[in-house]
Amino acid sequence: MDTPERNQIGTSISKFEDSPVFSYINNLSPIKPVKSVHITQTFNSLSFSSPPSVFTSPHVSFHKESRFLKGHNFLDSSKSKVSSDDGNKDCTNEQAITNAGHLYNDSNDLRQCTDSAVSIEDASVEAPCEHTEFAIELPQTLKYDCGSPDCHPTPCCDNETVSVLILPGNSASVVAYAQDACENNPTEGEVQLQEISQVEPKAEGAGCDWESLISNDTDLLIFNSPNEPEAFKGLIYKSLDSTPEFYNFPPQLLQSSNNVQNMQIVELVSSSSQRETEDHYQPGAASDQLEVDKTQHNHANIALLADNPNEKMDNEPASTLHRGMRRRCLDFEMAGHQRKNPADGSSSGSCMSQSGKKIADNDKHLLTIKRSGESQRCILPGIGLHLNALAKTSKDYKNVKPETLSSGEQINLSSSSSSLHLPTTSQEHQHPLSISASSERDMDLAQDGLQLAEDGSQASAYLVSEEFNQNSPKKKRRKLEPAGEIEACKRCNCKKSKCLKLYCECFAAGVYCIEPCSCQDCFNKPIHEDTVIATRKQIESRNPLAFAPKVIRSLDSVPEIGEESNKTPASSRHKRGCNCKKSSCLKKYCECYQGGVGCSIGCRCEGCKNAFGRKDGSAPIGIEAEPGEETESCEKSVVDKALQKTKIQNKEVDPDSAFPATPLRFSRQLVPLSFSSKGKPPRSSSFLTTISSSGLYTSQKLGKPTILRSQKFEKPSQSVPDDEVPEILHDNASPIVKTSPNSKRVSSPQCDFGASPSRRSSRKLILQSIPSFPSLTPHH
């Protein structure tokens, strides 16, 4: 009860407190609001803390991603469930999505959000695995400004709130619920139904998976109290400022969540604006209302998206997090009850309507989140969606996209082109089936979700879009997004591999091919999910690390999402090492170079001149350090820049110097976590976090987080490159200053990681006098 949350939450909480649920939660609540921590940090901590459970393949960076994925999942799930027609919803969805995707990017997102001024009032979701009902309530106000007339000018973002709703549950329950609502309130109910219908298909199966996923993923805050009918499945409080809290949930809770049939939800944010919205919003009432109201008023806020407190939060009281309330249905039958409940008169109707709205809102929240991410868009270029995530996300995205599109912010979502792709909200609505399908995926998504989120920005979007497309032909294909995103969307151009081999960047990255792909006879699509998975498994059977990120970064690298999180430890290396003979490791032909890492002993390259670090151990040329630091995504961006520079500079000077440090940063923000399996940054945008492919797939279909986890765990190596680290790290560890031929001094990437940003700054220092090869390098 005493939880700090209250303080933060403020008034909203008070209501909440009144509710038994609240008290219950409090009792349980392990959750503690995390305050100060930056979101990015949170992620980091989170992600790092746990190995990339999601992926089989070891990805160092994944940890972070994984969590994001979860977030996505939630979002997705919510989306799926909620397809909202309302433009408002769209907005929310967008936000939510953005949020999810941008956990890392928080700062950016927040900024954007503020700009966008999206406010999400509430989201209450009920997800029933069994019965869980997913009611998302959105206050009318939710509509925030997206441009919809209804929307309040108040910028949600300002208030910031990003709320993410996670809905696990079976869609069925939701549907029923909707139906009830319809009965009660035909108009509202219909709308809801529509939305719900979309969701329905998935829901049932998914719900359970979700839970498991969520629980597994841990990152998610979900927990259910089986006992309580209405028990919250999960509440997450989070102050925007403090992102991290999510993870704070006690394990117990998490576990409990597994048991729980219901899903949880979450989220959100809140800001004064939200509150305002809430105020506007008046819950219909009725039995359900309580829940709804709670949700509305007391939104469970999830810090998931937490934005950088610095940026946005500061403005906002932040404190408030909406609480997501979920009803829980102990029994499937219960679900039916719930359905009835909603149906119950006004309440149901109102609830329904509300719920429906809420759902939509939830999505919106997601969207809103995305918005925040918008800023990120650009940044995010790389978010890669894993197939798993994609599947889910796609669905979710679908929902979201539309909304986002409506808001227009979506477009921004960078790379997330996915969002862009998102065709339109309409699609979502149109394709309930897809949603159902998504449900499974969603489950998986929970795991992958993080990735999605990360990748999400870009890849995910793509994937999603694809899925949507495939799944729902009806749907309007993704609205093209802003041109900017398109870049991120770049994909493969496979002609003979059917995109089922590692030749295919998409496949290798664990994502489905998307429209942007120019591939022929592509099987790497959700439609061929089975094939993809089977193929993937085969490949993994041969090489368990086949889908692991090619560039392994030392744990140190774990950077905070925020700023330096990107910093890759100096130890970062290419998984297998390159075998370059003619490119001197100075071109993207070289995977090491492409990945922004120096060549290591493991490389068999000839005439290595890798600017990031030579095989011989010679210190990488100044530039190196930076690139290494960045995540793959970042790397790509960095690399690209570096390459460009190198091209320019190299012509004159050694390529080594070519890489600029700055780009990395930039990229980082965009895609902090992600790193493509290949490390193919090339695509710039796609940094999908590589999720272990296996994990993804498994998660997708199976929706069994556990399995995935196990898999993931199996591959320790990926998770931590410690092995590699030693040499490199050591080198890096010591802040080595390298001078680029250009005369720039560069600290080794490691330095960046380990070191504070200050180092970076130091990098820029130019030391012409210093020999290109720093004696510093410990290596021979």
Added chain:
DNA sequence: GAGTTTGAAACT
């Protein structure tokens, strides 16, 4: 945009 180069992936 076509053609070439390159090196990873896949195959033997």
Added chain:
DNA sequence: CAGTTTCAAACTC
């Protein structure tokens, strides 16, 4: 494990 082939990205023009 080594050698060869296939493949698609990266690169050049």
